[in-house]
Structures are given as C-alpha cells and as structure tokens.
Amino acid sequence: MSASRIALVTGANQGLGRALVEGLAARLHPDDLVLLTGRNPQRVEDAAREVTQLPGTRARVEGRVLDVADTEVIADLAKELESRYGGVDFVVSNAITRLLPEDSQAARADEFIDVSNTATHAVLRSFGPVLRPGGRLLVVASSLGTLGHLDPRLHHHFENASLDQVEDAVESWRGAIHNGTATQAGWPVWLNVPSKVAQVAAVRAVAAERREHDLATGTLVASVCPGMVDTATSRPWFSDYSHAQSPSQAAVAVLDLILAEDVDPALYGELVRFGRALPWHDGTPPVEQDRIVTP
Ligand SMILES: NC(=O)c1ccc[n+]([C@@H]2O[C@H](COP(=O)([O-])OP(=O)(O)OC[C@H]3O[C@@H](n4cnc5c(N)ncnc54)[C@H](OP(=O)(O)O)[C@@H]3O)[C@@H](O)[C@H]2O)c1
Numbered sequence: 191m192s193a194s195r196i197a198l199v200t201g202a203n204q205g206l207g208r209a210l211v212e213g214l215a216a217r218l219h220p221d222d223l224v225l226l227t228g229r230n231p232q233r234v235e236d237a238a239r240e241v242t243q244l245p246g247t248r249a250r251v252e253g254r255v256l257d258v259a260d261t262e263v264i265a266d267l268a269k270e271l272e273s274r275y276g277g278v279d280f281v282v283s284n285a286i287t288r289l290l291p292e293d294s295q296a297a298r299a300d301e302f303i304d305v306s307n308t309a310t311h312a313v314l315r316s317f318g319p320v321l322r323p324g325g326r327l328l329v330v331a332s333s334l335g336t337l338g339h340l341d342p343r344l345h346h347h348f349e350n351a352s353l354d355q356v357e358d359a360v361e362s363w364r365g366a367i368h369n370g371t372a373t374q375a376g377w378p379v380w381l382n383v384p385s386k387v388a389q390v391a392a393v394r395a396v397a398a399e400r401r402e403h404d405l406a407t408g409t410l411v412a413s414v415c416p417g418m419v420d421t422a423t424s425r426p427w428f429s430d431y432s433h434a435q436s437p438s439q440a441a442v443a444v445l446d447l448i449l450a451e452d453v454d455p456a457l458y459g460e461l462v463r464f465g466r467a468l469p470w471h472d473g474t475p476p477v478e479q480d481r482i483v484t485p
Pocket residue numbers: 200201202203204205206207227228229230233256257258259284285286287288305330331332333415416417418419420421422423424483485
C-alpha cells in the first residue's frame with residue numbers, strides 16, 4: 191500500500207457515513223486523505239469542516255459533492271482519483287434514500303433504487319478497477335441482504351449472478367413496481383429487502399471475478415452490515431431504539447475491517463457483520479404488516 195492513502199465514503203455528511211469518515215480521519219495518518227462525499231454542497235462543506243475540527247482528527251478531510259444518483263459523476267470521480275493519486279485505497283458505498291413509514295414505497299422506488307442499487311453497481315464498476323493493491327471496497331448493506339429474505343421464486347435472479355444479471359434483476363423489479371406486477375411476482379412491498387439482497391449479490395458477483403488476485407494482494411471486496419444504528423433514517427422505523435448503536439459505535443467494526451492488516455479469506459466477498467460472515471442463504475421473507483427494521 192502506498193505511503194499516502196486515499197479514502198472515500200458516499201452519503202457521508204450524516205449518520206453512519208459521517209461516523210466512518212470521522213473514524214478514518216482519526217485512525218489514518220496526517221498525509222492520508224479522506225473524501226467526505228454527499229449530494230448537497232452546503233451539507234458536505236459543513237460536515238467536512240466539522241470533522242476537520244474534531245480533536246481526534248489526524249488525516250486530511252476534504253468535502254466533495256457526489257450525488258450517487260448520477261452514475262457518470264461516479265465514473266468521473268474514479269477517473270480523477272486515478273489520474274491524481276494513482277487510485278484509491280478505501281471506498282465505502284453507504285448512501286441511502288430516507289423513507290418514512292407513511293411514504294408509498296412504490297412512489298419512492300425510483301429514487302431509492304437509483305441511490306442504493308444503480309449507484310452501487312456504478313461504484314463497483316468505476317472504483318473496482320482503480321482500487322490499489324491492499325485496498326478495501328465495501329458496500330454498506332444490512333442483514334436483510336441475505337438471499338433467504340426473498341421469496342424463493344426470486345432466488346434465481348441473484349444466485350451465482352454476474353453483475354450484469356444483478357443489474358437486470360434490479361431493473362426487472364423496478365419495472366414490475368411500475369406496472370403493478372411486483373407483488374404477484376413475489377417482490378415484497380418494502381423496498382429495503384430486495385435492494386439489500388441486490389447489493390450483496392452485486393458485491394458477490396464482483397468478488398467472484400477478482401477473488402484470487404485480491405487475496406494475493408491483501409485486497410478486500412465485501413458488503414457489510416453495521417447492526418442497528420440510531421440515525422435519522424432508521425429512527426422512524428424503530429418501535430424501540432434503546433438498543434441501537436450510535437453511528438460512531440456502529441462504525442467501529444466497519445473501520446476495523448477496513449484497517450485490518452490482513453484480509454481473512456472467509457470474509458472475502460461476503461456480507462460481514464461485526465467481523466463475521468453472514469450465510470448467504472439465511473433469512474425468511476418479511477411479513478408485510480411487520481415493517482420493523484432488522485439491521
Ligand atoms: N441505521 C440503521 O439502523 C442501519 C441498519 C443497517 C444498515 N444501514 C445502512 O447504513 C447506510 C447508512 O444509513 P444511515 O442510517 O446512516 O442513513 P442516513 O443517516 O440517512 O445517511 C444517509 C446518507 O446518504 C446520503 N444520500 C442520500 N441520497 C444521496 C445521493 N443521491 N447521493 C449521495 N448521498 C446521498 C444522505 O445525504 P443527505 O443528508 O443529503 O440526505 C446521508 O448523508 C445505509 O446503506 C443503510 O442501509 C443502516
């Protein structure tokens with residue numbers, strides 16, 4: 191790994207993303223650079239300034255506007271970092287669209303899928319090739335991302351799928367929501383479940399292609415589950431959030447994974463929660479009436 195490291199987190203002006211930036215800024219070195227990215231220029235600027243001023247911050251922190259709904263902008267940033275720094279060491283795809291329990295899931299589907307899935311595919315495609323040896327490319331998913339959370343009729347879309355096939359499955363889900371056939375086909379109303387399964391499947395697809403080379407160079411591609419975190423996005427969904435972690439508590443296990451000296455082959459390409467891989471086939475489909483967050 192090069193002496194000066196570059197880290198980038200999406201959706202990082204608040205919540206878990208911001209805590210990850212704070213942790214990276216505290217645990218990296220003064221000549222390392224952490225890019226705090228988000229969609230809103232003012233919120234990004236404010237957050238970057240605040241993190242820079244924290245007493246524990248050691249690395250340089252720079253705010254960068256990155257609206258992940260624009261896949262060309264993702265590709266451009268990856269190219270820019272490659273030409274300026276020769277690549278990037280740590281990338282965390284974390285952004286999510288906030289949904290409220292009273293929102294119509296179908297009405298918000300395009301925005302939600304663009305930010306969680308289309309953007310994840312773009313991050314994997316654009317940043318995978320510019321990840322330096324020894325780097326980390328992580329997608330923040332959730333424990334809802336294991337295949338068993340989907341109706342068995344849908345498993346074939348994501349089992350041993352390539353990234354193109356995951357992308358096709360996501361677009362067919364989106365189309366089914368638009369034409370009113372999603373429920374009939376087995377897609378749950380609650381967007382978060384298929385979205386998280388698709389994120390984990392996308393990571394598995396990319397990881398399957400690069401596993402051997404990455405393990406030889408100490409590089410990790412994986413999805414992560416932070417556990418239950420008390421953030422503005424999750425709070426409206428909790429009936430009891432007394433056991434939820436603060437964002438900085440939840441960031442610790444993810445930061446440990448990012449900054450671990452070695453890559454555990456058992457975690458490579460997997461959905462990792464608190465340092466352990468969650469079995470891909472775990473889970474049961476949600477009961478639609480119980481819209482309870484299971485992180
Ligand atoms: N909270 C939990 O209990 C929990 C559990 C499991 C998994 N997770 C996962 O953890 C991740 C972070 O969730 P969180 O709870 O920390 O959410 P959060 O506090 O709402 O943060 C979401 C971030 O994403 C940003 N964002 C939204 N749309 C964007 C776009 N188009 N481009 C760039 N950034 C965008 C938001 O920016 P604005 O400030 O501009 O809106 C915000 O900074 C998500 O992937 C979520 O699924 C969370």
